[in-house]
Amino acid sequence: MTAPIALTIAGSDSGGGAGIQADLKTFSALGCYGASVVTALTAQNTRTVALVEPASLAMIAGQMRAVLDDLDVRAVKLGMLGGAQAIATVAGGLDGCGLPIVLDPVMVAKSGDRLLPPDAIDALRSLLGCATLLTPNLPEAACLLGCAPATTPAQMAEQGAALRAMGAGAVLMKGGHGEGAICTDLLVTAQGATPFSARRLSTRNTHGTGCTLSAAIAAGLAHGLPLEQAVGVAHRYLQRAIAAADDLCVGSGHGPVHHFHAVWSHG
Incomplete structure (x- = not known):
């Protein structure tokens, strides 16, 4: 049996915790063969x-x-794309591909460094129409909509619906920037809003969480899972990866999550 192929189109993280590196680790951990298109190098x-x-x-x-001329790609994850021309190039390359596409609108790194030029935000908005699923955190959703970040579940649902109205097939509003003991992501589709909740974990090692979640959803879609089921599997995988993150002891800042927590541990 051949493993399904998932493609990530994103930037490279030399530290290995986010971007292309996190995506490929996630694909592998979840039983997919990972292919990649590197949009940028980062030091x-x-x-x-x-x-x-x-x-x-x-x-x-x-x-x-x-990649697309040779490999039987089953799902695509879009991460850090760069400027407006790069976004247009990616959109052109995917036009008519008929594949499920998970768009993670990467704008700012965990360190606070900006990864998307301000003048490229309109181009990113124009890409929403190709997204099977958009996965913004609360600040990213607010930036795309030109409003304040959501602070309540009702506002998250409203903003998710507004982003769907801009073209996205479905929207996963990620609650990691919210407050409280429980962290809730909200999947907004044409059928309504479905919450995915978990206990908020106390760790500084959360580098690459957004990349990992969107890649995990793409892996589920590559396996042929329905969207809501793919989101549920990815949500559980990420929570376990965060829970095991402190086992890694990588770097002195925001360390990565443990993508292979089910395979090995140094804890």
């Missing part, structure tokens, strides 16, 4: 993003053609 660790160097538009397009 990055658990404390900071020191340098970002975008890939050329020709290289982005060439990688996409090489």
